[in-house]
Amino acid sequence: MVHKVYLTSQGLEEARVELSFLKTSKRAQVSDRIQRAREFGDVVENAEYDAALDEQTLVENRIIYLEDVLKNAKVIATDPNNDFVVIGSTVKVEMDGEVDILTIVGRVEANPAKKKISNESPLGSALLGAKKGEVVEVATPIVRYKCKILEIK
Amino acid sequence: MNDKPLVTFDAKLPKLSDNERKVLDLLLEAGRLIVPIYEEQENYKFPGANFYPHGVLKSEIEKAAKENPEILSPYTVVEKIDNKLVATPYHKKYAKLLKPVVEKLLVAAEVTSNKNFAECLKVQAKALLDGSYDEATICWMSVKPYILDINIGPVERYDDKLFFVKTAYQAWVGVIDKKNSQKLNKYKDVILSTRRKVAMASEKFDYYGKVQTRIDNTLLFAGLIARTKFVGVNLPNDPKLMEKYGSEITLFKEMHKLRFETALWPTFNRIFSPEFKKQFSAIDLERGSLYLTALHELAHTYLRYRDSEKRLQDLFPVIDELAASVMGIKMCGSLLLKDIASTQQLESIMLAFITRAYNFVLNEEDKPERGQYVIGGAVLLNFLLESGAIKRAGGVSWPNFMKMFVSFDELMSILGRVLSRGKRSDAEALIKKYGSFTNLRSFN
Numbered sequence: 001m002v003h004k005v006y007l008t009s010q011g012l013e014e015a016r017v018e019l020s021f022l023k024t025s026k027r028a029q030v031s032d033r034i035q036r037a038r039e040f041g042d043v044v045e046n047a048e049y050d051a052a053l054d055e056q057t058l059v060e061n062r063i064i065y066l067e068d069v070l071k072n073a074k075v076i077a078t079d080p081n082n083d084f085v086v087i088g089s090t091v092k093v094e095m096d097g098e099v100d101i102l103t104i105v106g107r108v109e110a111n112p113a114k115k116k117i118s119n120e121s122p123l124g125s126a127l128l129g130a131k132k133g134e135v136v137e138v139a140t141p142i143v144r145y146k147c148k149i150l151e152i153k
Numbered sequence: 154m155n156d157k158p159l160v161t162f163d164a165k166l167p168k169l170s171d172n173e174r175k176v177l178d179l180l181l182e183a184g185r186l187i188v189p190i191y192e193e194q195e196n197y198k199f200p201g202a203n204f205y206p207h208g209v210l211k212s213e214i215e216k217a218a219k220e221n222p223e224i225l226s227p228y229t230v231v232e233k234i235d236n237k238l239v240a241t242p243y244h245k246k247y248a249k250l251l252k253p254v255v256e257k258l259l260v261a262a263e264v265t266s267n268k269n270f271a272e273c274l275k276v277q278a279k280a281l282l283d284g285s286y287d288e289a290t291i292c293w294m295s296v297k298p299y300i301l302d303i304n305i306g307p308v309e310r311y312d313d314k315l316f317f318v319k320t321a322y323q324a325w326v327g328v329i330d331k332k333n334s335q336k337l338n339k340y341k342d343v344i345l346s347t348r349r350k351v352a353m354a355s356e357k358f359d360y361y362g363k364v365q366t367r368i369d370n371t372l373l374f375a376g377l378i379a380r381t382k383f384v385g386v387n388l389p390n391d392p393k394l395m396e397k398y399g400s401e402i403t404l405f406k407e408m409h410k411l412r413f414e415t416a417l418w419p420t421f422n423r424i425f426s427p428e429f430k431k432q433f434s435a436i437d438l439e440r441g442s443l444y445l446t447a448l449h450e451l452a453h454t455y456l457r458y459r460d461s462e463k464r465l466q467d468l469f470p471v472i473d474e475l476a477a478s479v480m481g482i483k484m485c486g487s488l489l490l491k492d493i494a495s496t497q498q499l500e501s502i503m504l505a506f507i508t509r510a511y512n513f514v515l516n517e518e519d520k521p522e523r524g525q526y527v528i529g530g531a532v533l534l535n536f537l538l539e540s541g542a543i544k545r546a547g548g549v550s551w552p553n554f555m556k557m558f559v560s561f562d563e564l565m566s567i568l569g570r571v572l573s574r575g576k577r578s579d580a581e582a583l584i585k586k587y588g589s590f591t592n593l594r595s596f597n
Contacts, residue, residue, distance in 0.1 A: 096562075097350040098487055112343045112493045121492035142499060142554045143486040 004074045006087050006106030006119060012075055015108065019066040022059055030056045069108050076106070082152050085127045087119045092151035093127070095138065099150070104128065123147065158195070158379040159188050162407035164370040166328050173301060176265045177328070177372075180303045183257035184324035184373045187305060190250045191322045191376035194230075194312065201315035206233040211315055214238065227320045228284055228307055243307055244284045247322075251281045254305070269296050277305055290389045294365070294401045302327045302369055302403075308388065309377050310470075314524060317467045323376030327369030330406060337366045337404065341451060343493065344484060349455050356573065358392050358457040363399025366447075371407040381523060384409040385446040387453050395457060402450040409446065413439045417505065420512040429551055433501060438508070441501025444494075445509075448481030448502070455480060461572050468580040475529035476568035478506055479561050486558060500554055503561075507543065507552065510534050514593050528588050535587040536564050 007015065030052065037049035076087045085091055090103045103116045104127060110118035117124045126138040126147065135148045169177065196202045205214055214231065217238040218224040224231055229240035244251065255278045262274035273296040280289035286306055293304055307320035345361045374382070385404045389395055418435055456476055462469045485502055488494035510530030513523060537543045542557040571579050 094350075095490075096483065096487060099348045099350065100346075102491070110492065112491065113339055115346070117491045121490065123490040124492070138490050140489055140496060142496060142558050143489055144555075145486070145490065 003072060005069050005072045005108055006076050007069070007073050007108060008088055008105065009075055011106065011109040012070075012073055015066055015069055015073075019063065019070065022063050022066070026059055027063075030059055084129055084131045085149065085152055087128070089127075090153040091127060091149060092153075093123075093147050094150055095123075095147040096145045157188055158191050158376050159185065160374040160379045160382070160408070160411075162371050162373070162411070164328070164372055164407045166370055167300070167331070169300065169328070170266075172264065172266045176261050176270075177301055177326070179257050179261035179264065180301065180326045181373050183254050183261065183305060184303065184326045184375045186250075186254045186257065187322050187324040187375040188379075190247050190254075193247065193250070194319075194321050195377070195380070202312045202319070202321075203230070204313055204319035205231045205315060206238070209233060209238070214316075225316060225318050227310065227318055228286065229319075242284050243322075244282055248282075254278075255281050258305070265301075267299055270299050270301065274303075277303070280306055287389070287391070287394060290394065291398050294388075294398060297365075297367075300329050300331070302329055302367070304388070304403075308390070309381070309386075310390065311381060311523075311525060312377060314467060317462070317469055321377035323378040324373070325369070325371065325375075325378055325403075325405070326373040327371045327405070330368040330370050333368040333406075334366065337368055337402075337447060340447065341366050341402070344448075344451050344488070345454060347487070356458045356460065358396045358459065360396050360399050360457075361454060364402065364451070364454055365399065366402040366404070366450075368404045368406055371405040374405075374408065382408055382412055384412055384442075385450045387450045392457050392459065392462075400454070402447075404443070404446055404450070409443055410439075413442055416512050416516075417442055417508050420515065421504070421508045423515075424508070424511050426551060433504060437497065437501045438505055441498065441503075442505035442509070444485070444498060445478065445481060445502045445505045448484055449474075449477045452477045452480035452484060456569075456572055458573055464574075464576055465571070465580050466577050468577055468584065470525040471528045471532075471584065472568055472571050472575075472580050474526060475532060476565065476572055479533075479565045479568060482506060482558070482561050483565055499558075503554060503557055504552070507534070507537070511593075514590060528584055531590055531593060532584060532587040533564070534593055535589065536560060538592065539587075 033052040034049065034056065037046055037052045040046055040048060085104060087104050087106060090101060092099070092101045101115060102123075104119050104124050105116045107118040107120050110116055110121070119125060119128060122140050123138050126136045127149065130136050130149050132149055132152050135146050138145050138147050194203050199207050201207075214224060221238075221240060223229050223240040224238055226240060228243045230243065230246045232239050232241065258274045258278040258281075262271040262278070265271045265274070273292045276292040277289045280286045289306060303324065303326050305324040307322050309323060310317050310320055312321045313319040341364060345364060383405070385402065387400050387402045389398070389400065418438065421438055422430065453473075456473065461473070465472055482499075482503060485494050485499050489496060489499050510533045513527040513530035514534060534543070537557060537560050538545070540556060540560040540563070541553070542560045543552045567583065571583060
């Protein structure tokens with residue numbers, strides 16, 4: 001089954017730029033690193049060679065991942081409706097005495113440091129469709145909280 | 154206690170320059186020289202250790218402090234001379250023992266090629282000589298980024314079980330783990346960017362934006378910290394300094410590993426049933442314990458009230474330290490709902506907390522220096538037993554994580570009330586209700 005990957009247009013562009021960089025520049029850089037490491041001598045006891053191979057694996061895995069994301073991407077509206085929460089909404093919520101401002105994004109764009117949470121997270125999925133002032137229940141097998149939507153932007 | 158208050162670690166260090174190695178050796182020598190000073194202060198036979206004259210009533214000290222506030226200064230030794238209580242500043246009382254420490258620090262300041270660090274070492278040396286400890290703490294917090302780390306002087310108050318006022322000498326020396334410090338700082342930013350509603354907001358210190366974190370490859374603990382074996386600290390202790398300059402959270406990697414291997418993992422294996430234990434590996438629990446330490450120290454940021462130490466007196470650390478761990482777990486619950494933490498991580502953190510509490514309670518007689526944590530551990534375990542979150546069946550406990558999380562929520566409401574506006578009698582009533590060890594020893 002094809003799993004849709006929700007992205008904002010900015011997220012889609014970022015994924016394209018990253019994929020292009022990995023394919024056109026990074027691959028070549030890693031290849032050079034492997035070549036230089038080979039020149040250090042015996043590859044069996046060569047830590048730099050091992051590190052370079054590890055980096056190559058990471059880069060190739062990331063390329064496969066991003067290609068899959070772009071293939072299944074569904075771009076969401078950049079101007080979200082303020083009446084209820086959709087992917088792309090920035091929401092001010094109160095939960096367990098915490099007041100937080102979060103943006104609901106697709107899983108690929110989730111970035112806690114930038115206050116972007118996935119629509120697939122327990123909180124993200126509970127908020128989708130909720131209106132300002134509404135109280136929704138957010139639950140996992142361990143944690144269960146009520147969350148009030150204070151504002152939708 | 155027969156063993157020296159000194160712990161050294163064979164930490165794996167990042168590459169250091171020749172200059173850094175020379176300076177590091179001098180710092181280690183300075184750190185070791187704290188041991189005899191702390192030995193003058195420690196005495197577990199008396200709740201006031203050697204900070205106060207033995208046999209003098211608490212009320213007598215309080216009365217003398219009204220006339221002379223220096224009696225209850227964090228940095229004086231109280232003695233009875235000519236039937237009168239007299240306070241002598243630490244830097245005068247221990248001047249002879251402090252001299253070689255100061256000399257080592259000043260030589261290190263001469264040798265180091267890092268000017269800021271040299272200045273910091275000079276300020277720390279000066280503080281040992283004249284008692285200007287606040288300046289030394291502020292200077293220590295401001296030196297970054299730098300690879301070597303030393304904190305030396307009278308800092309923690311856990312040995313003063315009479316008033317929780319007097320500080321004991323200690324030192325730690327380490328090398329900063331830059332990569333993991335950066336990771337911890339990112340984690341800190343995510344957590345502290347959330348505003349938490351607090352009781353008595355007007356009495357709450359707000360310094361969320363001024364909290365820094367670091368992870369040390371620990372090489373040496375001397376003095377009180379070698380006894381308490383802390384895996385994390387949050388300095389300064391003075392809330393007024395914290396409000397003005399922020400705080401610095403330090404996690405000690407090697408001490409965490411040592412405590413996990415020698416205390417937590419054996420206790421975990423002792424208290425949980427074989428069927429339950431196999432769901433969690435040593436790595437799960439070790440990580441859970443490290444996350445708990447980080448969350449505990451970060452949670453302190455949400456719990457600092459202007460006068461809670463004054464209101465709760467000697468019982469403040471029992472309530473404050475327990476509350477920090479409970480709040481830390483609640484914060485992790487919020488991270489779980491945002492997909493920043495996983496269910497397995499939260500479970501491991503809760504298990505690490507319970508295991509720590511059992512470890513304190515079951516070994517309490519061996520840990521006089523950690524009395525406040527032992528009582529806090531007992532309060533936690535009795536609270537969880539009463540709510541049915543943990544059960545005993547033939548000496549084996551089986552936790553119900555959902556009930557446990559609800560219990561943490563309830564316990565935090567109680568602890569939050571006591572910390573924000575409670576009196577000593579409120580803390581005492583809570584400890585009287587839940588602090589008994591009798592019920593807990595049947596886990597043996």
